Amino acid sequence: MSEGVVTRSLSIGAGAADVWDALVDPSRLEDWFADEVDAQDGELCPGSEVLFRWDDGTERVGVVQEVDAPRRLAFRWADGGGEETEVAFELAEEPAGTRVTVVERGLTARSAAGRALSWGPRLAGLRLAACAVAA
Amino acid sequence: MGDERLDAVFFALADPTRRSVVRRLISRESVTATQLAGDLPITRQAVSKHLAALVDAGLVAGHREGRETRYRLTPGPLDAASAWLGVIEAQWDGRLERLRRHVEDGPR
Numbered sequence: 001m002s003e004g005v006v007t008r009s010l011s012i013g014a015g016a017a018d019v020w021d022a023l024v025d026p027s028r029l030e031d032w033f034a035d036e037v038d039a040q041d042g043e044l045c046p047g048s049e050v051l052f053r054w055d056d057g058t059e060r061v062g063v064v065q066e067v068d069a070p071r072r073l074a075f076r077w078a079d080g081g082g083e084e085t086e087v088a089f090e091l092a093e094e095p096a097g098t099r100v101t102v103v104e105r106g107l108t109a110r111s112a113a114g115r116a117l118s119w120g121p122r123l124a125g126l127r128l129a130a131c132a133v134a135a
Numbered sequence: 136m137g138d139e140r141l142d143a144v145f146f147a148l149a150d151p152t153r154r155s156v157v158r159r160l161i162s163r164e165s166v167t168a169t170q171l172a173g174d175l176p177i178t179r180q181a182v183s184k185h186l187a188a189l190v191d192a193g194l195v196a197g198h199r200e201g202r203e204t205r206y207r208l209t210p211g212p213l214d215a216a217s218a219w220l221g222v223i224e225a226q227w228d229g230r231l232e233r234l235r236r237h238v239e240d241g242p243r
Contacts, residue, residue, distance in 0.1 A: 055151065120141075120145070121146035121149060122146070123142065124139065124142040124143040124145075124191075125146045125188075127143075128143075128146070128187065128188055
Protein backbone atom coordinates (compact mmCIF):
# COMPACT_ATOMS: atom_id res chain seq x y z
CA MET A 1 0.00 0.00 0.00
CA SER A 2 1.46 3.36 -0.96
CA GLU A 3 1.59 5.83 1.88
CA GLY A 4 -0.54 8.95 1.57
CA VAL A 5 0.97 12.14 2.98
CA VAL A 6 -0.83 15.43 3.37
CA THR A 7 1.04 18.69 4.12
CA ARG A 8 -0.46 22.10 4.80
CA SER A 9 1.31 25.22 5.96
CA LEU A 10 0.14 28.63 7.14
CA SER A 11 1.80 31.83 8.30
CA ILE A 12 0.34 33.13 11.56
CA GLY A 13 0.83 36.68 12.82
CA ALA A 14 1.57 35.65 16.41
CA GLY A 15 4.65 34.54 18.31
CA ALA A 16 5.56 30.85 18.52
CA ALA A 17 4.67 30.78 22.24
CA ASP A 18 1.08 31.93 21.52
CA VAL A 19 0.68 29.45 18.66
CA TRP A 20 2.13 26.66 20.80
CA ASP A 21 -0.27 27.40 23.64
CA ALA A 22 -3.29 27.18 21.30
CA LEU A 23 -1.88 23.87 20.00
CA VAL A 24 -1.24 21.99 23.25
CA ASP A 25 -3.76 23.34 25.79
CA PRO A 26 -6.75 20.93 25.66
CA SER A 27 -9.29 23.66 26.54
CA ARG A 28 -7.91 25.89 23.76
CA LEU A 29 -7.94 22.95 21.31
CA GLU A 30 -11.70 22.93 21.87
CA ASP A 31 -11.83 26.41 20.29
CA TRP A 32 -10.59 25.22 16.92
CA PHE A 33 -9.71 21.55 16.66
CA ALA A 34 -12.50 19.43 18.14
CA ASP A 35 -15.67 20.04 20.14
CA GLU A 36 -14.31 18.09 23.09
CA VAL A 37 -10.69 17.30 23.92
CA ASP A 38 -9.92 15.05 26.89
CA ALA A 39 -6.23 14.61 27.63
CA GLN A 40 -5.01 12.06 30.11
CA ASP A 41 -3.53 14.09 33.04
CA GLY A 42 -5.05 17.24 31.52
CA GLU A 43 -2.11 18.02 29.26
CA LEU A 44 -0.30 16.71 26.22
CA CYS A 45 2.85 14.79 27.23
CA PRO A 46 4.71 12.02 25.39
CA GLY A 47 2.80 8.77 25.80
CA SER A 48 -0.43 10.37 27.03
CA GLU A 49 -3.76 9.52 25.44
CA VAL A 50 -6.03 12.21 24.04
CA LEU A 51 -9.66 11.72 23.09
CA PHE A 52 -11.03 14.05 20.41
CA ARG A 53 -14.80 14.27 20.00
CA TRP A 54 -16.86 16.17 17.47
CA ASP A 55 -20.53 17.05 17.79
CA ASP A 56 -21.35 14.99 14.67
CA GLY A 57 -20.44 11.86 16.69
CA THR A 58 -16.93 11.38 15.27
CA GLU A 59 -14.30 10.29 17.79
CA ARG A 60 -10.57 9.84 17.46
CA VAL A 61 -8.09 8.57 19.99
CA GLY A 62 -4.57 9.91 19.83
CA VAL A 63 -1.33 8.99 21.56
CA VAL A 64 1.18 11.82 21.90
CA GLN A 65 4.59 10.96 20.44
CA GLU A 66 6.66 14.13 20.75
CA VAL A 67 6.30 17.42 22.61
CA ASP A 68 9.17 19.82 21.90
CA ALA A 69 7.97 23.29 22.97
CA PRO A 70 7.55 25.53 21.05
CA ARG A 71 8.70 23.70 17.95
CA ARG A 72 7.16 20.30 17.34
CA LEU A 73 4.12 18.30 18.43
CA ALA A 74 3.52 14.83 17.01
CA PHE A 75 0.84 12.27 17.78
CA ARG A 76 -0.57 9.09 16.30
CA TRP A 77 -4.30 8.85 16.07
CA ALA A 78 -6.91 6.43 14.87
CA ASP A 79 -10.61 6.52 14.10
CA GLY A 80 -13.07 3.70 14.71
CA GLY A 81 -12.36 2.38 11.20
CA GLY A 82 -8.88 1.28 12.24
CA GLU A 83 -6.86 3.65 10.08
CA GLU A 84 -3.96 4.94 12.16
CA THR A 85 -1.93 7.91 10.99
CA GLU A 86 0.77 10.21 12.35
CA VAL A 87 0.21 13.95 12.63
CA ALA A 88 3.12 16.35 13.21
CA PHE A 89 2.88 20.10 13.73
CA GLU A 90 6.08 22.10 13.24
CA LEU A 91 6.47 25.76 14.21
CA ALA A 92 9.13 28.01 12.70
CA GLU A 93 9.65 31.64 13.74
CA GLU A 94 9.36 34.18 10.92
CA PRO A 95 9.96 37.95 10.94
CA ALA A 96 6.19 38.56 10.93
CA GLY A 97 5.15 35.69 13.20
CA THR A 98 5.19 31.91 13.02
CA ARG A 99 4.91 29.44 10.17
CA VAL A 100 2.95 26.35 11.11
CA THR A 101 3.28 23.22 8.99
CA VAL A 102 1.17 20.14 9.58
CA VAL A 103 2.09 16.79 8.02
CA GLU A 104 -0.15 13.73 8.27
CA ARG A 105 1.38 10.42 7.20
CA GLY A 106 0.06 6.93 6.71
CA LEU A 107 -3.20 7.85 5.00
CA THR A 108 -4.80 5.70 2.36
CA ALA A 109 -5.27 7.45 -0.99
CA ARG A 110 -9.00 7.57 -0.27
CA SER A 111 -8.69 9.42 3.05
CA ALA A 112 -5.79 11.63 1.88
CA ALA A 113 -8.11 13.57 -0.46
CA GLY A 114 -10.54 14.39 2.36
CA ARG A 115 -7.78 15.24 4.81
CA ALA A 116 -6.14 17.59 2.30
CA LEU A 117 -9.41 19.55 2.45
CA SER A 118 -9.82 19.53 6.23
CA TRP A 119 -6.35 20.67 7.39
CA GLY A 120 -6.64 24.05 5.66
CA PRO A 121 -9.73 25.18 7.63
CA ARG A 122 -8.23 23.69 10.83
CA LEU A 123 -5.07 25.77 10.43
CA ALA A 124 -7.30 28.81 9.84
CA GLY A 125 -8.90 27.99 13.20
CA LEU A 126 -5.48 27.69 14.86
CA ARG A 127 -4.49 31.09 13.45
CA LEU A 128 -7.66 32.61 14.89
CA ALA A 129 -7.13 30.98 18.29
CA ALA A 130 -3.45 32.04 18.45
CA CYS A 131 -4.18 35.62 17.39
CA ALA A 132 -7.04 35.99 19.88
CA VAL A 133 -4.45 35.61 22.65
CA ALA A 134 -1.83 37.78 20.96
CA ALA A 135 -4.36 40.61 20.40
CA MET B 136 -10.13 34.42 -3.41
CA GLY B 137 -6.98 32.71 -2.13
CA ASP B 138 -6.86 29.31 -0.48
CA GLU B 139 -6.18 30.81 2.95
CA ARG B 140 -9.25 33.03 2.80
CA LEU B 141 -11.38 30.10 1.68
CA ASP B 142 -9.97 28.00 4.55
CA ALA B 143 -11.11 30.68 7.01
CA VAL B 144 -14.60 30.60 5.44
CA PHE B 145 -14.85 26.82 5.74
CA PHE B 146 -13.52 26.93 9.32
CA ALA B 147 -16.19 29.52 10.17
CA LEU B 148 -18.98 27.53 8.50
CA ALA B 149 -17.91 24.20 10.04
CA ASP B 150 -19.52 25.17 13.34
CA PRO B 151 -23.32 24.80 13.77
CA THR B 152 -23.61 27.86 16.06
CA ARG B 153 -21.83 30.05 13.53
CA ARG B 154 -24.03 28.67 10.74
CA SER B 155 -27.10 29.64 12.74
CA VAL B 156 -25.68 33.17 13.22
CA VAL B 157 -25.27 33.38 9.43
CA ARG B 158 -28.87 32.18 8.95
CA ARG B 159 -30.13 34.81 11.39
CA LEU B 160 -28.22 37.52 9.55
CA ILE B 161 -29.74 36.46 6.23
CA SER B 162 -33.22 37.23 7.57
CA ARG B 163 -32.24 40.33 9.59
CA GLU B 164 -30.46 43.51 8.63
CA SER B 165 -28.04 43.47 11.55
CA VAL B 166 -27.69 42.17 15.11
CA THR B 167 -25.73 43.01 18.24
CA ALA B 168 -23.83 40.45 20.29
CA THR B 169 -26.37 41.01 23.08
CA GLN B 170 -29.29 40.13 20.77
CA LEU B 171 -27.48 36.97 19.62
CA ALA B 172 -26.73 35.95 23.23
CA GLY B 173 -30.48 36.31 23.92
CA ASP B 174 -31.40 34.18 20.89
CA LEU B 175 -28.83 31.42 21.23
CA PRO B 176 -28.21 29.00 24.11
CA ILE B 177 -24.64 30.25 24.60
CA THR B 178 -22.88 32.85 26.73
CA ARG B 179 -22.09 36.38 25.63
CA GLN B 180 -18.39 35.43 25.69
CA ALA B 181 -19.01 32.48 23.34
CA VAL B 182 -21.00 34.78 21.03
CA SER B 183 -17.99 37.11 20.81
CA LYS B 184 -15.69 34.21 19.89
CA HIS B 185 -18.05 33.02 17.17
CA LEU B 186 -18.45 36.55 15.79
CA ALA B 187 -14.63 36.91 15.71
CA ALA B 188 -14.40 33.75 13.55
CA LEU B 189 -17.08 35.06 11.18
CA VAL B 190 -15.41 38.50 10.94
CA ASP B 191 -12.02 36.81 10.33
CA ALA B 192 -13.54 34.88 7.42
CA GLY B 193 -14.98 38.10 6.00
CA LEU B 194 -18.53 36.72 6.30
CA VAL B 195 -19.64 39.33 8.83
CA ALA B 196 -18.66 42.95 9.42
CA GLY B 197 -19.20 44.98 12.57
CA HIS B 198 -19.72 48.72 12.89
CA ARG B 199 -20.12 50.71 16.07
CA GLU B 200 -23.44 52.36 16.72
CA GLY B 201 -23.50 54.25 19.99
CA ARG B 202 -22.35 51.91 22.74
CA GLU B 203 -22.83 48.70 20.79
CA THR B 204 -21.39 47.08 17.69
CA ARG B 205 -23.92 45.93 15.10
CA TYR B 206 -22.98 42.98 12.88
CA ARG B 207 -24.23 42.41 9.37
CA LEU B 208 -23.63 39.78 6.70
CA THR B 209 -21.00 40.48 4.02
CA PRO B 210 -21.86 37.64 1.65
CA GLY B 211 -18.95 37.92 -0.84
CA PRO B 212 -16.97 35.02 0.69
CA LEU B 213 -20.14 32.86 0.68
CA ASP B 214 -20.30 33.27 -3.10
CA ALA B 215 -16.63 32.30 -3.40
CA ALA B 216 -17.13 29.23 -1.18
CA SER B 217 -20.20 28.26 -3.17
CA ALA B 218 -18.28 28.60 -6.46
CA TRP B 219 -15.55 26.36 -5.04
CA LEU B 220 -18.10 23.73 -4.00
CA GLY B 221 -19.56 23.96 -7.51
CA VAL B 222 -16.19 22.95 -8.98
CA ILE B 223 -16.00 19.93 -6.64
CA GLU B 224 -19.57 18.99 -7.51
CA ALA B 225 -18.79 19.17 -11.24
CA GLN B 226 -15.80 16.87 -10.69
CA TRP B 227 -18.06 14.39 -8.92
CA ASP B 228 -20.60 14.61 -11.73
CA GLY B 229 -17.78 13.76 -14.14
CA ARG B 230 -16.74 10.79 -12.02
CA LEU B 231 -20.31 9.55 -11.68
CA GLU B 232 -20.77 9.89 -15.45
CA ARG B 233 -17.65 7.77 -16.01
CA LEU B 234 -18.96 5.24 -13.49
CA ARG B 235 -22.31 5.10 -15.29
CA ARG B 236 -20.60 4.48 -18.62
CA HIS B 237 -18.35 1.87 -17.04
CA VAL B 238 -21.32 0.04 -15.54
CA GLU B 239 -23.47 0.29 -18.67
CA ASP B 240 -20.76 -0.63 -21.15
CA GLY B 241 -18.91 -3.12 -18.99
CA PRO B 242 -15.16 -3.07 -18.37
CA ARG B 243 -13.00 -2.90 -21.47
